[in-house]
Amino acid sequence: MSDVVIPAISGLLAMLGAFIGAALTRRTEFEKWLRQARTEAFATFLHELHDTRLYATESYYDLPGTENEKSIKVTEAFAQLNKHVAQARLFMSDAGREELSSQVNELWVHSTADGGPAKRVHQVEDHMQRIQAILEKELTYMPWEVRWPFK
Structure with missing residues (x-):
């Protein structure tokens, strides 16, 4: 009887190890894909955000x-930026989404308010730095982990 039990247990443990290994590999591959996709989306968004900010300044001071x-x-440029905000x-995380939208809207307001972005250069820079910090913090976020607050 022990001649059958020991090989059966060994076979079951080998199958269990294979399933656990496959699950861990799948999770690792998903994390890798998620980080790559997130990095690409954030990089595209930041590129478009900087272009929109430069266009806002140019619109106010160089265009008739x-x-x-x-x-x-400027509003039209920020409307075009919204597709990149939505992708990012x-x-x-939920907290990051709300904070990002809030900062982009504040940046938009400071870029279209009376006198243009140069009158609010410190506020505009502050919003740009906050957006950068939000995205940097979000790079490490995994959906199955405990969500962190922004405060």
């Missing part, structure tokens, strides 16, 4: 038109 026309051009939000 009234203050209202300039604000409309897909890879973020």
Whole structure:
């Protein structure tokens, strides 16, 4: 009887080890893919954010038109940025999503308010740094981990 039990237990343990190894490999591969996709989305978003900010400054100070026309051009640029914000939000925690949207909206307001972004250069820079910090913190976020607050 022991001639059958020991090989059976060994076979079951070998199968269990194979299943555990496959599960761990799958999780590791998913984490790798998630980090790569998140990094690409965040990099694209930051690139577009910087282009939008430069366009806002250029619109106010280099292009002809009234203050209202300039604000409309900046608003159109931020509307185009929203597709990249939406893509970046897909890879973020709930707290990060709300904070990112809030900071982008504040940046938009400071880029279209009376006088343009140069009158609020410190606020604009502050929002840009906060957005960068949010994205950097989100790079380590995994959906199955405990979510962290932003405060």
